[in-house]
Amino acid sequence: MAYVSEDMRLMGGVPGQQLFLYRTEDLLADVAGAGYFDKAAEEYNLDTGDVIVACTGAASAEAVDMLVATNAAGSVTVVNGS
Structure with missing residues (x-):
């Protein structure tokens, strides 16, 4: 799946x-992958230091994690801060 x-x-x-x-049925491993949130940099001005509370997995309820974003010229990576 992919960012929505x-x-x-x-x-x-x-x-x-x-x-x-951010609520998704994608697995945390996918959500935390490099580039997953690249479109969010455009759509939401997602930038370095922003925090994402990610509810992931089946029914968007398997896991809740705090992700911290880094945006390098529109290429977004996240670190799991949970």
Whole structure:
């Protein structure tokens, strides 16, 4: 599967200090993969230091993890901060 814009919600903050909720049936290993959130850099101004609360797996309820984003010229990687 892949990133879906409609599954991401901005919870608050300012650029570089934003908090997002992302719900998906994708596995955490896929969500944490390099490039998964590249489109979010365009659509949500996802930037370095932003935090994503990711609810992943079956019914978007298998795991909840805190991901911290790094954006290098539109190429987004995340680190699992849980």
